[in-house]
Amino acid sequence: MSDIRYWYEDLTPGRVFRHGDRKVTAEEIIRFAQEFDPQPFHLSEEAGKASILGGLSASGWHTCSMTMRMYYDNILRWSSSEGAPGIDTIEWRKPVLAGDTLSGETKVIEARALNSRPGIGIVRLHHTIINQNGETVMFMDNPGMFRMRLGADA
Amino acid sequence: MSDIRYWYEDLTPGRVFRHGDRKVTAEEIIRFAQEFDPQPFHLSEEAGKASILGGLSASGWHTCSMTMRMYYDNILRWSSSEGAPGIDTIEWRKPVLAGDTLSGETKVIEARALNSRPGIGIVRLHHTIINQNGETVMFMDNPGMFRMRLGADA
Numbered sequence: 001m002s003d004i005r006y007w008y009e010d011l012t013p014g015r016v017f018r019h020g021d022r023k024v025t026a027e028e029i030i031r032f033a034q035e036f037d038p039q040p041f042h043l044s045e046e047a048g049k050a051s052i053l054g055g056l057s058a059s060g061w062h063t064c065s066m067t068m069r070m071y072y073d074n075i076l077r078w079s080s081s082e083g084a085p086g087i088d089t090i091e092w093r094k095p096v097l098a099g100d101t102l103s104g105e106t107k108v109i110e111a112r113a114l115n116s117r118p119g120i121g122i123v124r125l126h127h128t129i130i131n132q133n134g135e136t137v138m139f140m141d142n143p144g145m146f147r148m149r150l151g152a153d154a
Numbered sequence: 155m156s157d158i159r160y161w162y163e164d165l166t167p168g169r170v171f172r173h174g175d176r177k178v179t180a181e182e183i184i185r186f187a188q189e190f191d192p193q194p195f196h197l198s199e200e201a202g203k204a205s206i207l208g209g210l211s212a213s214g215w216h217t218c219s220m221t222m223r224m225y226y227d228n229i230l231r232w233s234s235s236e237g238a239p240g241i242d243t244i245e246w247r248k249p250v251l252a253g254d255t256l257s258g259e260t261k262v263i264e265a266r267a268l269n270s271r272p273g274i275g276i277v278r279l280h281h282t283i284i285n286q287n288g289e290t291v292m293f294m295d296n297p298g299m300f301r302m303r304l305g306a307d308a
Contacts (some may be wrong), residue, residue, distance in 0.1 A: 036219040037226060060238065061222050065190040065215045072191060082206070084214065090241040
């Protein structure tokens with residue numbers, strides 16, 4: 001476990017992690033939608049243009065899943081994560097359209113030790129995902145559990 | 155649009171929709187995780203057994219996505235849905251393990267007209283997903299927008 005960079009103690013309120021560019025293709029939007037969310041505006045450009053979304057747009061769950069991958073690549077895989085009990089809020093603020101490029105940040109909002117589980121702390125994270133125009137497409141409030149460095153057999 | 159069964163007016167508080175059985179395979183758990191959430195306990199039985207999850211377990215986002223498909227198949231595809239602005243709460247209460255069989259229900263909690271968008275109402279739905287042992291694995295609080303029958307050119 002010596003490759004852990006981010007223990008509970010490293011996730012201090014105010015700390016910000018950046019997420020690099022992630023291009024979203026029509027092919028992956030359609031593939032995800034066929035399996036999990038086959039609403040017409042997630043399956044074709046024509047149906048997307050005819051909807052209030054304005055074009056072929058990713059399922060909100062696809063956007064969550066892509067965000068999870070950015071969060072994993074940039075934080076979680078380097079961390080002492082013990083998983084998450086859930087999600088407190090998801091806001092799908094703008095459509096994610098085929099051809100969009102996503103980026104964003106994860107900000108640490110608060111951190112506190114868990115009385116019920118010694119050596120574990122809960123960290124509230126805000127993930128904000130933007131498109132190439134700087135518009136926020138999704139916001140997520142995500143509590144996560146992380147082991148403490150103090151006392152770890154690192 | 156004559157195949158719409160569920161308009162805003164049909165989604166009355168207290169109404170419950172059942173979701174039929176959905177088997178979860180190791181193959182699909184691993185495939186989803188490789189793309190979106192490659193934490194070890196989502197990728198192999200061995201790593202799952204070594205974790206607090208107790209076995210190869212689905213990403214929480216995979217469980218959300220499978221729930222979306224059940225919600226689509228049983229409600230959304232037959233409805234006047236205008237999409238969802240987000241999710242208010244997700245609780246991942248128990249691991250979803252390879253070989254589990256999911257079912258559950260969607261309950262209408264409240265419904266109100268949107269002043270800002272005439273002809274559209276917002277409906278609060280609670281999705282509760284259980285496994286073959288009757289244990290709740292996930293709970294989700296999901297507001298959705300639906301067009302009203304009244305005034306629709308059906």
